[in-house]
Amino acid sequence: AYFAWGAALQPAGIEVRAVQYPGRENRLADPLIASAPAMVAALADQWPALAGTEPWALFGHSMGALLGFELAAELARRGATNPPRHLFLSGRNPPPVPPRLPPLGPRSDADFLAGVAERYGSLPAALLADPEMRALLTPILRADFQLVDDYAGHATTQIDAPLTILGGTRDPFTSPGELADWRHHTRAACRVHLIEGGHFFHQQARGDVLRVIAAGLADDARLP
Numbered sequence: 001a002y003f004a005w006g007a008a009l010q011p012a013g014i015e016v017r018a019v020q021y022p023g024r025e026n027r028l029a030d031p032l033i034a035s036a037p038a039m040v041a042a043l044a045d046q047w048p049a050l051a052g053t054e055p056w057a058l059f060g061h062s063m064g065a066l067l068g069f070e071l072a073a074e075l076a077r078r079g080a081t082n083p084p085r086h087l088f089l090s091g092r093n094p095p096p097v098p099p100r101l102p103p104l105g106p107r108s109d110a111d112f113l114a115g116v117a118e119r120y121g122s123l124p125a126a127l128l129a130d131p132e133m134r135a136l137l138t139p140i141l142r143a144d145f146q147l148v149d150d151y152a153g154h155a156t157t158q159i160d161a162p163l164t165i166l167g168g169t170r171d172p173f174t175s176p177g178e179l180a181d182w183r184h185h186t187r188a189a190c191r192v193h194l195i196e197g198g199h200f201f202h203q204q205a206r207g208d209v210l211r212v213i214a215a216g217l218a219d220d221a222r223l224p
Contacts, residue, residue, distance in 0.1 A: 001203060005210065012214045017050065019043065019064075024140050034143040036151045040070045044078060047071070057086035057161075057217060061202050063148050065092035069185065072159045083161065086220055087186075088213055090166040090202050093178040094185055095153020100173050103149040109138045116141055120199060155184070162188040164216045166209060168201035169194050191216075 006016040021039070022030035033039045060068030072084050104115045113134065117123040127133050163186045167179045176194060183190035193212050197204040 004206070008206075008210050009214060012218070014214065014217060023143065032139060032143040034146040034150075036067065036070060036147050039067055039147065040074050043067070043071050044074045044080075047075060047080065048082075051080075051082045053082060055085045055220075056082070057088065057213075057220075058084050059088040059090065059213060060092075061090040062092050062199070063144055065089040066095070066148070066151055066153065069157075069159070070153070072161060073157050076159060084159075085161060086164065086216055087159070087161050088164045088166065088216065089182065090209070091168065091171060091174065091199055093174050094182045095151075095157070096155050097178050097181070099148075104145055109134065112142065113138060116145075158185050158187055160187050162186060162216075162220075163190040164212060165190065165192045166202070166212060167192065167194050168197040168199060170197060171199045171201065173199055 002016065002018045005018075009016055020027055021033070022042070023032035033042060058068040058072060060066070068087055069089060072087055075083055101119065104112055107115070113123060113128055117128065127137065163182050165179045165182045167174045167176065176192065179192050179194075180190075182192070195201045195205050195208045195212075202209045
């Protein structure tokens, strides 16, 4: 999903480093993590080596938004020497806004995948018809949904970095009012940008999203 972002942001002097969660793509051999605290701890453990001394920001969409926010909070608790300068949180309401839909819950693999496809419209029929792909994909999706369903964010958690919140104009899982409530989770500025599209607007309108990111980081660079 983010492969093309590096070339698109390079002219603005922005280097893109994508987080690869365990249990997928080139990390298929690593055990899946189905807990937000465990995933955040794993990310925070690796962050000092990854971040180095350069200024950096975080972008996360949907599940990635909650993990990015909790990672920033965890790094602050650990006293990280190079905390994030900015967070771009996309397609996700703030904690503790309840989800729009109930958990998918225990069900057969076929019913589970059908439920995912119905909610997000993002699983091609050819993939669902391929037994090997279903066997590969189902445990990953189950872990992700369990992580999100069990997530218990705190309404009082705040970070020091500014927040840029992005939402899709037709995203059924967020609303402008709920997105604006992210302002309660930062001691700095919070801006909301609505972009045409559904839940996956960050892919459908990638250019608009990248312009928001580049502009936000350019503003940060002009600060004293």
